[in-house]
Amino acid sequence: MSYHGSDFYDNDKNFEKYMERRQWQENANDTLEKPVIRQLLGDIAGLHVLDLGCGDAGFGVELLQEGCASYTGIEGSRNMVEAASSSLADYKNGTVQHMRMEDYAYSRDTYDVVLSRLALHYLQDIGGIFRSVHQTLKPGGRFVFSVEHPVITSTLQPSGTRTNWVVDNYFIQGYREQQWLGGTVHKYHRTVEDYFRVMQEAGFIVERLRESHPVREYFVNEETYERRRRIPLFLFLAGRKSE
Numbered sequence: 001m002s003y004h005g006s007d008f009y010d011n012d013k014n015f016e017k018y019m020e021r022r023q024w025q026e027n028a029n030d031t032l033e034k035p036v037i038r039q040l041l042g043d044i045a046g047l048h049v050l051d052l053g054c055g056d057a058g059f060g061v062e063l064l065q066e067g068c069a070s071y072t073g074i075e076g077s078r079n080m081v082e083a084a085s086s087s088l089a090d091y092k093n094g095t096v097q098h099m100r101m102e103d104y105a106y107s108r109d110t111y112d113v114v115l116s117r118l119a120l121h122y123l124q125d126i127g128g129i130f131r132s133v134h135q136t137l138k139p140g141g142r143f144v145f146s147v148e149h150p151v152i153t154s155t156l157q158p159s160g161t162r163t164n165w166v167v168d169n170y171f172i173q174g175y176r177e178q179q180w181l182g183g184t185v186h187k188y189h190r191t192v193e194d195y196f197r198v199m200q201e202a203g204f205i206v207e208r209l210r211e212s213h214p215v216r217e218y219f220v221n222e223e224t225y226e227r228r229r230r231i232p233l234f235l236f237l238a239g240r241k242s243e
Contacts (some may be wrong), residue, residue, distance in 0.1 A: 026224050029118070032212040033146050033234050034059075037117060040144045040208055040238045044068045050136065052101040052129075052145075053119025057084035057094070064091045072111075076100045095216035101129060106136035113137075116145040118234070121153055121187050124175075126195075130202035137241045143204060147230045150210065153189040165231045195237055204239030211235060 045067035051060055054073030054240040064071050071088070075081050081098040088094035097104070101116075102123070114133045120126055133143050147153075154170040156178040173194060178185045192209075199206050212234040219225035 015166075026219055026221060028212075028228075028233055031218040031224075032214060032228060033118065035215065035236070036210050036212060036236050037115075037144065037146055040210065040236060041113065041115070044113060048072075048110065050074070050114045052104075052112045052114065052116040052133075053122075054084060054096060055080050055117075057087045057096055059117065060084070061087050061091070061240045064088075064094050067092065071095070071111075072097070074099060074101050075103050088167060097230045102117055104132075106132040107137045108135055110136050111138065112141050114141070118146055118148065120145055121147045121189075124188050125202065126190075127198050130198055130204070133228065134203045134241055139241060140243045141241045142207075142238060143199075143241075144236070144238045146234050147195070148187070149235045150189060150191050150195075151231060152233060153187055156187065192235060199237060199239050203241065205242060206237060206239045208238040209236070210238075 002056060015194045044063055046098045047068050048070045049060075049063055049068050049072070051057070051071065054060055057071075057073045057075075060071040060073050071091070071094040073084055073088075073094075074096060075084055075096055078098065081096055084096040088096060102118070102125075105183055120129070123129060130143075137143065150170065151165070151167045154172075155166055156176045169189075171191065173190050174188060175231045176187045176189050178187060196206060196209065211232040212228075213232070214225055214228040216225055219228070
């Protein structure tokens with residue numbers, strides 16, 4: 001079957017496979033992506049946070065435990081929303097809304113931080129989302145996000161352990177398909193320059209650009225660590241709304 005973004009996780013088998021993969025001790029999300037996101041976010045105590053494509057909101061629970069004033073997750077997958085609701089059940093200041101991020105009402109000057117982890121590469125139009133994020137941030141608020149690295153999305157390949165890292169069609173932006181966990185997933189490729197430019201066009205002061213440089217302490221297996229040093233899996237950008 002073919003899936004668009006969050007629809008993939010509403011197939012129960014896909015959802016189960018994904019959640020099982022996330023439990024793997026050296027999964028790429030926890031060893032490569034999450035440490036950089038944490039560094040870019042910094043201290044979130046007392047801040048109001050909006051998370052676009054929040055998944056099961058496990059990260060939201062961590063932010064609430066660290067003292068963020070409120071956490072709002074937006075998620076398009078019904079299965080993920082159910083998991084997120086369960087995760088946030090004990091937190092009065094933590095909520096999740098079942099909708100696509102394109103359909104969310106971005107009220108003005110509301111949040112201190114808008115976060116998105118590995119969700120924006122499913123969208124055809126990120127310019128509209130970035131402008132909405134800029135609108136909903138308070139003056140001085142920050143936007144932090146991660147996406148699959150463009151050297152990956154440029155030439156998507158079937159799932160499995162890759163032994164070569166051919167980069168092709170890099171400057172041909174747009175639609176891509178990937179065979180993943182038994183289904184066909186739709187994604188959109190854009191270059192590093194594109195992400196940077198669209199942030200600036202939306203009004204952000206771009207403050208940081210990071211890649212998923214592996215840190216040895218997050219890996220148990222030396223072979224996995226060495227493999228992760230071959231190519232960047234994720235791209236990160238952090239921007240600020242002017243005061």
